[in-house]
Amino acid sequence: MSNNGNGRTNGSPRIGVYICHCGINIAAKVDVERVTRFAETLPGVVVSKEYKFMCSDPGQELIQKDIREHDLNRIVVASCSPLMHEETFRKATANAGLNPFYFQMANIREHVSWVTKDKDLGTEKAKALVAGAVRRVSLHQALEKKRVDVHPDVLIVGGGIAGIHAALTIANSGRKVLLVEREPTIGGHMAMFDKTFPTLDCAACILTPKMSQVKDHPNITLWSYSEVTKVDGFAGNFTIQVTRKPRYVNEDECVGCMLCIDSCVYKQARVDDEFNQGLSKRKPIYIPFPQATPPVVVIDPETCMQLSKGKCKQLCAEACEKHAIDFNQKEEVIEVQAGAIILATGFKTFNPMRIPEYGYGRYLNVYTSLEVERLVNASGPTGGEVVLRDGSKPKSIAIIHCVGSRDHKTNKYCSRVCCMYSLKLAHLMKERSNAEVYNFYIDMRTPGKGYEEFYDKLLEEGTHFIRGRVAEVTDWALTDAEEGKMIVRVEDTLVGMPRRIPVDMVILSVGLEAQPDADDVRRLFGVSCSKQGWFTERHPKLAPVSTATDGVFLAGACQGPKDIPDTVAQAGAAAAEALAMIDKGFVELEPNTAFIDEEVCSGCKSCIPMCPYTAIKRDDEKKVAVINEALCKGCGTCVATCPSGAAQQNLFLDEQIYEEIEGVLNYV
Amino acid sequence: MSKPKAGFNWFASCGGCEEAVVDLHEAILDVVAAVDIVFWPCAMDFKKDDVRAMRDGEMDVCFINGAIRTSEEEEIAHLLRRKTKIVIAFGSCSHMGGIPGLGNLFTRDEILEHDFTQSFSVVNPEKTYPQEVTKVPEGEVELPRFLDYVRSLNQVIDVDYYLPGCPPPVALLRNAVQAVLSGELPPRGTVLAPDKALCQECPRLDSKPDDLAITEFKRPQEIIIDEEKCLLAQGLLCLGPATRSGCGAPCVNGNMPCTGCLGPTSRVKDYGLSTMTVFASLFESKDEKEIDELVDKIVDPVGSFNRYSLPSTFLHRKANV
Numbered sequence: 011m012s013n014n015g016n017g018r019t020n021g022s023p024r025i026g027v028y029i030c031h032c033g034i035n036i037a038a039k040v041d042v043e044r045v046t047r048f049a050e051t052l053p054g055v056v057v058s059k060e061y062k063f064m065c066s067d068p069g070q071e072l073i074q075k076d077i078r079e080h081d082l083n084r085i086v087v088a089s090c091s092p093l094m095h096e097e098t099f100r101k102a103t104a105n106a107g108l109n110p111f112y113f114q115m116a117n118i119r120e121h122v123s124w125v126t127k128d129k130d131l132g133t134e135k136a137k138a139l140v141a142g143a144v145r146r147v148s149l150h151q152a153l154e155k156k157r158v159d160v161h162p163d164v165l166i167v168g169g170g171i172a173g174i175h176a177a178l179t180i181a182n183s184g185r186k187v188l189l190v191e192r193e194p195t196i197g198g199h200m201a202m203f204d205k206t207f208p209t210l211d212c213a214a215c216i217l218t219p220k221m222s223q224v225k226d227h228p229n230i231t232l233w234s235y236s237e238v239t240k241v242d243g244f245a246g247n248f249t250i251q252v253t254r255k256p257r258y259v260n261e262d263e264c265v266g267c268m269l270c271i272d273s274c275v276y277k278q279a280r281v282d283d284e285f286n287q288g289l290s291k292r293k294p295i296y297i298p299f300p301q302a303t304p305p306v307v308v309i310d311p312e313t314c315m316q317l318s319k320g321k322c323k324q325l326c327a328e329a330c331e332k333h334a335i336d337f338n339q340k341e342e343v344i345e346v347q348a349g350a351i352i353l354a355t356g357f358k359t360f361n362p363m364r365i366p367e368y369g370y371g372r373y374l375n376v377y378t379s380l381e382v383e384r385l386v387n388a389s390g391p392t393g394g395e396v397v398l399r400d401g402s403k404p405k406s407i408a409i410i411h412c413v414g415s416r417d418h419k420t421n422k423y424c425s426r427v428c429c430m431y432s433l434k435l436a437h438l439m440k441e442r443s444n445a446e447v448y449n450f451y452i453d454m455r456t457p458g459k460g461y462e463e464f465y466d467k468l469l470e471e472g473t474h475f476i477r478g479r480v481a482e483v484t485d486w487a488l489t490d491a492e493e494g495k496m497i498v499r500v501e502d503t504l505v506g507m508p509r510r511i512p513v514d515m516v517i518l519s520v521g522l523e524a525q526p527d528a529d530d531v532r533r534l535f536g537v538s539c540s541k542q543g544w545f546t547e548r549h550p551k552l553a554p555v556s557t558a559t560d561g562v563f564l565a566g567a568c569q570g571p572k573d574i575p576d577t578v579a580q581a582g583a584a585a586a587e588a589l590a591m592i593d594k595g596f597v598e599l600e601p602n603t604a605f606i607d608e609e610v611c612s613g614c615k616s617c618i619p620m621c622p623y624t625a626i627k628r629d630d631e632k633k634v635a636v637i638n639e640a641l642c643k644g645c646g647t648c649v650a651t652c653p654s655g656a657a658q659q660n661l662f663l664d665e666q667i668y669e670e671i672e673g674v675l676n677y678v
Numbered sequence: 679m680s681k682p683k684a685g686f687n688w689f690a691s692c693g694g695c696e697e698a699v700v701d702l703h704e705a706i707l708d709v710v711a712a713v714d715i716v717f718w719p720c721a722m723d724f725k726k727d728d729v730r731a732m733r734d735g736e737m738d739v740c741f742i743n744g745a746i747r748t749s750e751e752e753e754i755a756h757l758l759r760r761k762t763k764i765v766i767a768f769g770s771c772s773h774m775g776g777i778p779g780l781g782n783l784f785t786r787d788e789i790l791e792h793d794f795t796q797s798f799s800v801v802n803p804e805k806t807y808p809q810e811v812t813k814v815p816e817g818e819v820e821l822p823r824f825l826d827y828v829r830s831l832n833q834v835i836d837v838d839y840y841l842p843g844c845p846p847p848v849a850l851l852r853n854a855v856q857a858v859l860s861g862e863l864p865p866r867g868t869v870l871a872p873d874k875a876l877c878q879e880c881p882r883l884d885s886k887p888d889d890l891a892i893t894e895f896k897r898p899q900e901i902i903i904d905e906e907k908c909l910l911a912q913g914l915l916c917l918g919p920a921t922r923s924g925c926g927a928p929c930v931n932g933n934m935p936c937t938g939c940l941g942p943t944s945r946v947k948d949y950g951l952s953t954m955t956v957f958a959s960l961f962e963s964k965d966e967k968e969i970d971e972l973v974d975k976i977v978d979p980v981g982s983f984n985r986y987s988l989p990s991t992f993l994h995r996k997a998n999v
Contacts, residue, residue: 612877615877615887
């Protein structure tokens with residue numbers, strides 16, 4: 011291995027080029043043989059070979075054998091995206107004793123074969139990319155990865171069932187967790203549900219013990235009514251700014267006795283209760299629900315007399331024996347450190363006002379499924395009694411599936427949970443009200459353990475199933491029987507005729523949508539999201555809870571609609587991923603950091619305000635900019651900014667980039 | 679030992695570079711004492727044939743200013759290259775294309791049409807254009823061809839060194855002459871000026887904020903310019919951060935922003951791009967619409983960022999269509 015030293019430049023290039031067929035993934039649209047023969051003619055290329063699957067063990071061994079036999083000091087593999095296998099081939103290169111950064115990948119699958127119809131054109135493009143990679147790799151330098159210690163704490167954003175489960179899993183392993191929830195209580199949507207499908211477990215009975223565990227766990231710090239407002243740093247070492255909104259109640263003192271609520275100057279509750287979906291009223295000082303966690307009251311500054319008008323007898327403060335009420339409480343901004351972050355920010359339900367023909371907001375007795383969850387809940391506004399807004403009992407109930415799902419006008423996707431929760435609600439409504447229940451569905455989708463069986467059970471319970479997308483809900487009666495009712499108009503596709511079903515109550519099975527601020531949140535944490543706003547996993551099959559940002563993981567419905575079992579499973583997976591990272595103790599940083607050539611920096615300071623990681627400071631003595639390598643994430647912003655070329659970036663030196671461009675263009 | 683032979687020539691430029699030579703003042707006597715000036719059409723009468731008569735490589739050094747726009751300039755450039763050991767591109771026009779290089783924003787036909795039919799001072803109802811060959815009773819007279827676009831000197835012939843500036847600062851010229859005389863020359867292709875940006879020698883650098891954020895652009899005539907404060911911080915388009923130093927910042931000392939005549943450092947391939955990028959990076963607003971509005975306030979972006987360098991950037995020229 012005379013020439014395989016790891017010097018910075020490593021002598022004159024002796025390049026090995028390897029062209030991958032990727033089965034027929036590449037070979038169908040690229041003449042691999044021709045590309046291989048072409049690569050042989052490029053300057054510095056010593057060997058050029060093709061192989062069916064370069065990423066396989068024999069493929070990697072081929073590279074290693076050639077490095078030893080032909081004294082290669084530079085490697086180019088033309089195959090798939092670097093995201094897939096750059097690390098694989100770097101390792102293969104390193105295993106043969108070469109610095110792994112003497113490697114360059116040309117992407118001739120995603121960039122060529124998958125997007126090219128004509129094989130000749132595909133071959134030509136592949137040749138150009140290989141030519142660029144060969145020119146570039148000639149200028150590669152040996153680099154070392156840096157190891158950085160990992161902060162052992164984990165931040166979890168969102169305190170629904172996903173966040174709760176992930177927090178408990180991590181805390182039980184002995185690691186510390188900070189759970190940040192923006193609502194006054196954790197519990198999320200699950201806390202609002204009555205029963206869960208298909209086992210009909212009481213949601214609160216299985217959730218609230220977990221909520222208490224969170225509150226009492228020595229390894230969990232719970233900050234409710236708080237939001238993450240800034241994230242800096244990188245995998246293993248995040249610095250997170252959390253803004254704690256004032257709840258005007260000292261959290262450490264309040265015991266949740268609720269005497270303050272009873273003594274509020276508002277004798278009658280007048281404000282729509284958010285937790286009960288506006289089906290009941292609350293006071294300006296309130297607790298979302300009896301098992302709220304933390305069990306601390308909160309004051310709504312918009313409706314509280316003292317906070318909105320500055321004038322009140324402050325009876326609540328008087329009633330509090332712990333003197334916990336503090337009208338002067340201010341927003342607090344706290345900075346915390348964490349090694350890993352789990353996003354579990356959940357979903358929101360579809361707003362059915364967007365489908366006006368279903369009458370929500372127009373007809374009093376059209377409800378959303380989430381409202382009905384509260385209605386049938388024993389701790390809900392009616393104590394679990396199914397009554398309409400006028401207090402009467404419904405004799406007939408329509409449940410309309412796919413509201414805001416599988417609909418080209420709203421959301422094209424299936425929300426995955428609506429069929430099952432509609433069946434559950436059908437069962438509960440039948441049980442509680444003995445009304446006739448009609449399910450209007452497009453297709454019944456019940457894959458899952460015990461789900462189809464649950465559907466079978468419902469079919470035997472005397473619930474009606476009508477297959478067809480509902481056209482409208484109207485109060486325009488055509489017959490006496492329809493008078494005073496809402497009529498569901500639908501084409502029954504099994505019978506093959508339009509039907510009119512008069513009912514007293516309509517339940518809209520609303521779909522799941524991404525949180526309205528998903529785009530802000532994804533920017534904050536540096537993850538991407540789909541067009542619909544669902545956070546994107548790193549790989550749909552092989553890295554379902556990781557994101558494109560190392561150290562940031564996903565759990566629950568923020569990644570896409572899913573039910574509770576899937577959410578909990580995913581939360582466990584995210585917890586395991588976070589723990590695996592933390593228990594390793596260190597992260598390896600890609601050596602693509604920027605550096606300033608002090609000799610030529612004019613000290614113009616242009617780069618300093620550009621750095622998103624505040625990694626650049628000015629050395630006032632030398633009058634040059636200095637980059638703190640530990641803070642640099644290699645985003646390249648300063649390099650692009652530097653007007654005199656004094657800032658450069660490893661792996662992306664100007665000369666390397668120009669060389670690659672010229673390699674490609676010269677061929678073309 | 680005979681004295682080294684030197685030449686000076688003037689292509690498409692304003693003549694300011696010739697002034698720079700004269701600006702050596704008394705030092706020019708040292709130059710004349712040290713070298714034989716064998717070619718200097720601006721100062722003395724030389725003909726093309728005088729150059730042709732020289733041996734190849736007879737001149738030790740030739741300082742060539744001006745860009746290349748005509749067929750005659752191109753021809754003489756090749757001729758001088760043959761007759762000279764060390765060709766020094768002298769001044770911005772020769773180095774990067776200079777102010778004449780802004781002509782590349784227009785096609786050759788557009789320029790001819792404007793200058794010979796539309797210009798305020800022209801009356802030409804017959805639309806008479808200059809011809810390369812014109813027959814007169816005495817025979818044929820020839821004019822050089824007006825080429826399609828302006829080129830910097832190194833786009834026409836090999837250039838050994840560059841003396842940047844509009845005109846080149848006297849100190850740099852003095853250093854260059856000394857280097858030639860002593861034979862202690864840097865690698866071929868070097869720009870004979872410090873390779874750091876101007877901010878390093880700017881007297882106002884300390885007043886430049888660490889977190890400079892551009893909220894508006896001002897032109898010098900629109901404001902009373904503070905004489906101490908960083909000009910960028912006053913909203914002026916000062917190109918100091920992107921431009922080579924070595925001039926001693928006379929413009930900034932004269933309370934005017936740097937316009938970039940010394941061109942980029944050795945590490946930058948496209949001067950205009952790097953200047954535009956640094957300004958674009960420093961905009962305070964992150965809102966696309968506000969940024970667009972701010973950009974629209976830059977009067978003549980090409981003339982601002984590529985005032986001396988258009989032919990040598992990636993923009994290069996307007997294509998003939």
